[in-house]
Amino acid sequence: MARILSTIKKMLLGILLLAAAACADDNEEDLMPQQSPQQCDTNTVTFSGSVAPILATNCYACHAVNIAEGGVVLSSYSGVKAKVDQGRLIGAITHAPGFVPMPQGAAKLSACDIEKIKKWVNDGALNN
Ligand code: HEC
Incomplete structure (x- = not known):
């Protein structure tokens, strides 16, 4: 019984880690546009x-x-x-x-x- 519980816990942990990794990937994509903002050219303002x-x-x-x-x-x-x-x-x-x-x-x-x-x-x- 204890072994089954332990196996289930490990599986749950695995799923959580995968989910966390997926979220981290999403965030990276979301942040990309902000990391390379469009240039704001104020040199030739009239x-x-x-x-x-x-x-x-x-x-x-x-x-x-x-x-x-x-x-x-x-x-x-x-x-x-x-x-x-x-x-x-x-x-x-x-x-x-x-x-x-x-x-x-x-x-x-x-x-x-x-x-x-x-x-x-x-x-x-x-x-x-
Ligand atoms: C939907 C209508 C609307 C739009 C769009 C709008 N305004 Fe206004 N604006 C007003 C009104 C109404 C007032 C008077 C507000 C008051 O005195 O309470 C005002 C007041 C002002 C004032 C005087 C405010 C002060 O505190 O002295 C300035 C400056 C101004 N607007 C600039 C702008 C600029 C710049 C834009 C565009 C980026 C703009 N407005 C777009 C409606 C508008």
Whole structure:
């Protein structure tokens, strides 16, 4: 009887170890994409080439001339520059305390998009 129990225990242990190994494999696959993240190229950031397209995709639905939610117009350089000068743009997209998180009702911008906008602001928020 004791031997049978011992055999069963060994079998159960074997199954557990196999299951653990399988899980470890799964995790490795899941983590792979994160280990080699896509390159975020912030070297050649411009308003027209980088920032405006991000804002067009994520912000114009509420912040273009005809809509201007909260009085914010982001579909022109001058409108964006005004928010930068007021120090309201980066806080909104990084969801900093004291800012209304943007884009409202949608997921935060990707880390790369945020980096590009920050870089453009740090470079002087030029109309380039
Ligand atoms: C679904 C509509 C919607 C979208 C999309 C949206 N906004 Fe807004 N945004 C609003 C509204 C409404 C307000 C006014 C909120 C308030 O004052 O409570 C606002 C306010 C702001 C403000 C002023 C916030 C402050 O704290 O001074 C900024 C800056 C802003 N939005 C930037 C953006 C940016 C950048 C995007 C795109 C990444 C974006 N918004 C996308 C609706 C939107």
